[in-house]
Amino acid sequence: MSVADRETVLSMCRQSGGALVVAALVLLGTPVGAQTVNEQATRLSFEAADTDGDGRLTEAEIAVDTAAAFAAEDEDGNSHLVRDALQEADPAAFKSLDDNNDGKVSFGEVMRDKIEDFEAADTDDDGTLTYDEVRQFESKQ
Numbered sequence: 001m002s003v004a005d006r007e008t009v010l011s012m013c014r015q016s017g018g019a020l021v022v023a024a025l026v027l028l029g030t031p032v033g034a035q036t037v038n039e040q041a042t043r044l045s046f047e048a049a050d051t052d053g054d055g056r057l058t059e060a061e062i063a064v065d066t067a068a069a070f071a072a073e074d075e076d077g078n079s080h081l082v083r084d085a086l087q088e089a090d091p092a093a094f095k096s097l098d099d100n101n102d103g104k105v106s107f108g109e110v111m112r113d114k115i116e117d118f119e120a121a122d123t124d125d126d127g128t129l130t131y132d133e134v135r136q137f138e139s140k141q
């Protein structure tokens with residue numbers, strides 16, 4: 001991910017008026033079977049994204065985490081994910097991300113999804129996500 005891309009993410013986050021989503025929702029929401037595994041994954045994802053360790057995910061923390069996750073999936077670095085590159089992705093999840101149905105998921109499409117999830121998860125509207133908010137959001141999925 002280039003510096004320019006990262007700037008784009010950060011500016012999108014600012015425009016969204018709050019932190020984005022759920023680092024815990026691994027990119028493309030790969031479903032995890034057992035509840036305990038799921039919970040562990042949620043905790044690990046949350047802690048990884050919470051870089052200052054204050055127990056809340058902020059806009060900046062989510063942006064950096066999302067950018068890193070996207071870059072990791074975008075193996076050829078063209079800022080689009082294609083279905084074949086996502087071996088473990090849920091095809092239904094992929095389809096729901098691909099708003100313009102071109103068979104690719106752009107960074108903007110991922111961020112839109114993250115923003116929607118964040119706003120839904122931030123139940124007290126304070127612009128940050130606590131672990132409990134993430135957990136409650138995930139348990140409703």
Ligand SMILES: [Ca+2]
Pocket residue numbers: 050051052053054055056057058061
């Ligand atoms: Ca934090």
Ligand SMILES: [Ca+2]
Pocket residue numbers: 074075076077078079080081082
């Ligand atoms: Ca790509």
Ligand SMILES: [Ca+2]
Pocket residue numbers: 097098099100101102103104105106109
């Ligand atoms: Ca698309």
Ligand SMILES: [Ca+2]
Pocket residue numbers: 122123124125126127128129130133
């Ligand atoms: Ca909150």
